[in-house]
Every structure is written in structure tokens, then in C-alpha cells.
Amino acid sequence: MEIFYIANSRIPTEKAHGIQIMNMCNAFAEVGNTVTLIVPKRKNPIKDDPYLYYGIPKTFSIKYLPTLDLVELGMIGFLIQSITFGISAFFTTRHSDAEIIYSRDEVSLWFLSFFKKNIYWEVHSNRYNFVIRRVLNRCAGVIAITAGIKRLLIERHHDERKIFVSPDGVNLNIFKNITVSKQTLRQKLTLPTLAQIVGYVGKYRAMDKTKGVDMLIRSFPQILKEVPNAHLLLVGINKDEVDEVESLFKNTGIPKNSYSIVTHICHSKAMEYLKASDVLVMNYPNQEYYAYCLSPLKLFEYMMSGNPIVTSDLPSIREILSNKSAYFVKPDDKKELALGVVNLLKNPGKGAKLAQVARDSVQEYSWQKRASSIINFIMRNK
Numbered sequence: 001m002e003i004f005y006i007a008n009s010r011i012p013t014e015k016a017h018g019i020q021i022m023n024m025c026n027a028f029a030e031v032g033n034t035v036t037l038i039v040p041k042r043k044n045p046i047k048d049d050p051y052l053y054y055g056i057p058k059t060f061s062i063k064y065l066p067t068l069d070l071v072e073l074g075m076i077g078f079l080i081q082s083i084t085f086g087i088s089a090f091f092t093t094r095h096s097d098a099e100i101i102y103s104r105d106e107v108s109l110w111f112l113s114f115f116k117k118n119i120y121w122e123v124h125s126n127r128y129n130f131v132i133r134r135v136l137n138r139c140a141g142v143i144a145i146t147a148g149i150k151r152l153l154i155e156r157h158h159d160e161r162k163i164f165v166s167p168d169g170v171n172l173n174i175f176k177n178i179t180v181s182k183q184t185l186r187q188k189l190t191l192p193t194l195a196q197i198v199g200y201v202g203k204y205r206a207m208d209k210t211k212g213v214d215m216l217i218r219s220f221p222q223i224l225k226e227v228p229n230a231h232l233l234l235v236g237i238n239k240d241e242v243d244e245v246e247s248l249f250k251n252t253g254i255p256k257n258s259y260s261i262v263t264h265i266c267h268s269k270a271m272e273y274l275k276a277s278d279v280l281v282m283n284y285p286n287q288e289y290y291a292y293c294l295s296p297l298k299l300f301e302y303m304m305s306g307n308p309i310v311t312s313d314l315p316s317i318r319e320i321l322s323n324k325s326a327y328f329v330k331p332d333d334k335k336e337l338a339l340g341v342v343n344l345l346k347n348p349g350k351g352a353k354l355a356q357v358a359r360d361s362v363q364e365y366s367w368q369k370r371a372s373s374i375i376n377f378i379m380r381n382k
Contacts, residue, residue, distance in 0.1 A: 001375075002034045004093050006103035008085050011039045011062065012046045012053040014264045016202075016297050017104070017124075020168060022054045027169075027371035033100075035060035038092060040067040040085040055268055065092060082107045090115075100378060106135045113138035120378060123149050126293050128156065141381050143374055146316050148292025164377040167320060169370040170300035170362060177268070178275050185276045191260060195231035196345045198223065199277030199307070201270055201298050204234075204241040212283035212312065215334050217248050222338035224258060227345045232259040235273045239263050274305050279344045279351065282311040286331035291315055303362035308351030310340040320365075325358040327351075 005028070007021045021037070029035045041064040051058050065088035070077030082105075090111035093101055101119045103109050109119050110131045121135055122143040136142065136153065142163045144150040150163045178185065186193045198220075204213050213234065223230050232254070237245055242261060249259055262273060274280065280302045284290040294316040302309050303325070311317050313328040321328075329340040344351040 001032075001100055002036075002096075002098040003028055003100045003102055004036050004038055004096060004098040005060075006038045006089050006093070006101065006105055006108045008082055008105040008108060009039055010042045010044050011037070012044070012048055012050045014046065019054060019267060019297055021104070022050065022056050023169070023171060023367045024371060025060045026056045027367035028102075028375070029059035030368055031371050031375060033375070036098075037062045038065060038089055039063070040065055040069070040081070040088070042067065042069045042071070042081075053266065063092070065089060086111045106132050109135045109139065123153070124293065124295075125149075126152055126289055141378060143377070145295040146293055147319055148316055152292065162381065164374065166370055166374055166377075167365065168295040168297055168300060169365045169367040170297070170304055172304070172363065172366050174268075174271050174301065174304060175275060175306075178272060182276055185272060189273060189276055191233065191273075191276055192229075192231050192257075195229050196227055196279075197231045197233050197277045198341055198345075199233045199235065199274060199280045200282075201235045201274055201280075201301070202296075204237050204245055209287075210285060212285050212331075213245075214248060215285075215332070215337065216281055216283045217245070217254070218252055219334035219338040219341070220254055220259070221252055222335065223341050223345075224254070226338075226342040230258070230341075230345060233262070233273060233277060234260070235262040235270055236265070237261055237263055271301065271305075274301060274307070277305075277307055278348075279341055280305065280307050280309050281337075281341065282309065282317070283329075283337055284312045284314060284317075284331065286312070286314065295320075300362055300365050303358040303365075306355050306359055308344050308354045309358060310337070310344060321358065325354055325361055327354060 005025050009017060009021060011018055025035050025037045037060055067085040067088060068080050070080050086107040089108040094115055099118060101116060104122045104124060109121055112119055113135055117140055119139045120141045121139050124145055136158050144163055144165050145167055147165050150165050153163055154160050183193050200216060220232050245261060291314045299320060309326040311326050311328060312331040327340045327344055329336040
């Protein structure tokens with residue numbers, strides 16, 4: 001089948017959705033489809049070839065469409081950019097023979113919904129407005145990344161038969177080129193070789209809201225009391241976030257030799273830091289989006305790493321992990337978070353068992369399996 005994947009995203013991008021979009025296009029192609037990724041032509045500080053940047057073979061083509069790139073002006077600028085890209089995508093795909101038009105972008109699908117029936121929307125949030133309502137009513141199918149999103153849509157009286165739950169995925173080969181020992185890897189990355197490293201990969205904030213990293217930092221003095229050689233590693237922090245993060249470390253009394261901050265780096269390099277850690281943390285707050293709508297890429301990468309995971313106990317995370325594959329802690333509780341991290345640092349045998357179960361279970365979440373299941377859903381609902 002021919003698939004047009006519409007994504008209102010700067011490609012390449014330092015944000016996680018770029019990894020998901022590129023990997024899904026590759027996966028759709030690898031399971032036997034002809035794929036064109038349609039994205040806006042925008043100013044981009046990243047000049048790398050997108051296939052090289054993401055380490056993905058050229059199994060699909062990328063088409064850049066004109067748009068008014070006014071995102072830097074804030075919400076109004078973003079709205080103008082979204083509408084102009086949606087119009088460009090509409091004229092590009094309106095008369096196409098592609099059997100599937102697939103997108104995470106409801107604005108583009110809104111324009112197409114007046115003329116096309118073969119549109120499929122992949123839902124990643126709990127937003128709801130007149131644009132989304134029309135897309136949901138007119139599209140051929142919905143791919144929800146969590147069961148929580150599906151439940152929210154059903155509560156809003158949308159047809160359950162049109163909704164397919166498909167969590168995010170992972171490249172099962174992301175660590176195949178990391179063959180050196182953890183100690184050698186730490187030397188390469190100039191990390192303390194004898195420390196017990198608590199790792200976090202991701203941004204400090206998302207959509208101007210906390211992701212729980214501030215609480216992880218505030219919990220770290222308690223971790224240091226119990227495990228004096230603990231070292232907190234934050235990877236992927238935006239450069240404009242560093243001053244705020246450094247100030248938080250200073251205010252909590254954490255010495256400089258007990259933490260490392262690594263600003264945004266390419267995905268393959270970030271995976272090296274992930275492998276070099278001893279315990280990995282996902283400390284999301286107990287908010288509706290995180291609790292019911294989140295299927296984070298780093299969750300599956302953490303599972304692939306072979307390191308144990310400490311995570312907030314949220315329904316969205318429970319859809320993937322269990323008590324046999326991760327150590328759950330109460331959300332928004334820095335004491336519980338510290339106890340969870342300390343427990344795994346002091347009990348490496350327990351951590352190894354959790355990590356092994358996680359690594360075994362993540363094999364079911366490859367991008368190719370995800371693409372195949374989505375295509376099967378589409379074929380059943382034609």
C-alpha cells in the first residue's frame with residue numbers, strides 16, 4: 001500500500017517525536033508499504049541529513065512543503081504555521097492515490113476530512129476541541145497510544161470500533177554497537193567510574209511544565225546520605241534550562257562532583273549514557289496527561305538497556321510495566337522516590353532481575369511489530 005505520513009514537525013528535531021515519526025515511517029516501509037513522509041519546510045538549526053541523524057535507512061521518501069514559519073512568535077505564530085502547513089498538506093494529498101493518509105497532526109487532517117475518507121489519526125494527548133471532534137467523527141480509524149486515551153475518547157461518545165490501542169515502540173538494535181564494558185564506557189564519557197550512577201534521559205520541562213526532574217534533584221540529598229558514591233546523571237537537558245537546573249542543585253546542597261548535566265546530543269550518544277548508568281528514573285507527576293496519555297519512548301529504551309527502572313506508579317506506565325519489571329514509587333513523593341532508588345542501588349541482584357524481565361518483555365514492542373499491527377487494524381476496518 002501507499003502511505004502518506006503527514007507530520008507537522010521540524011525534521012530533524014531534537015525532540016522525541018522526531019525519533020518516533022522517522023522510525024514509524026521506516027517500519028511501515030519495512031513491512032511492505034511505499035511511504036512518503038510529508039513535513040513543513042522550516043528553519044532548522046540541525047543541518048544533518050535526517051536519515052543519518054536518526055540512523056535510519058532510506059526506505060521512504062521525505063517531502064518538504066511550504067509553510068509560514070512563525071513558531072518563534074509564540075502561540076499565534078504556531079497557529080499560523082499549523083494552518084498554513086495544513087493547507088499545503090491538503091493540496092498535496094487531495095488528489096493523491098495513496099490508500100492511507102496517516103498523521104499525528106489534527107489540523108492537517110481537519111482540512112482533508114472534507115474530501116478524504118482514508119485518513120487515520122494517531123492520538124498522543126487528551127486535547128479536545130472542534131477540530132479534533134470533526135477529525136474523530138470523519139476519520140476511518142484512530143490509533144491511540146494508550147488505553148487511557150481510548151477510554152477518554154469512548155467517554156466522549158466516539159465509536160470504540162474505530163479505536164486501536166498501540167503503544168510506542170523501540171528499535172531493538174539501539175544498543176548493538178555498544179560492545180564495551182560499563183567501566184570503559186564511563187571512561188569514554190568522562191563519568192566517574194566507581195560511582196553508582198542514577199540516570200535520567202530527557203528534557204527538564206515539557207510544554208512549560210515539570211516532568212518530575214526537579215523532584216528527582218530534590219530527592220538526591222537523601223540518596224547521597226544512604227549511598228555516598230551515588231551520582232546523578234541528567235542527559236538531554238536543553239541549553240536554556242541548564243542555569244535553572246544548576247541553581248536547583250546548588251540550593252539543595254548537592255556537591256558538583258555528585259552530578260553531571262549533559263545537554264542535547266544525538267540519540268545514539270544518549271544511549272551510551274543510558275547504558276553507562278546503574279539505575280534509570282522516570283519520575284512523572286500525577287497529572288492527567290502523564291497518568292493516562294503517556295507512552296514515552298524512553299520507557300522502552302530504558303527497558304532495552306538492561307538497567308533497572310524506578311518509575312512513578314501511573315496507569316499509563318502500568319500498561320507496559322509491572323512489579324516484576326520495574327520498581328514503582330508513589331508519584332510526587334520525593335521520600336518514596338529516594339527510597340526506591342536507594343533500594344535498587346543497595347540491592348543490585350534485585351535490580352538485575354527487574355531489568356531482565358523488562359528486557360525480555362520489550363521484545364514485543366519493536367517498531368516493525370507496531371507497524372504491522374496498525375496495518376492489520378486498517379485492513380480490518382476498510
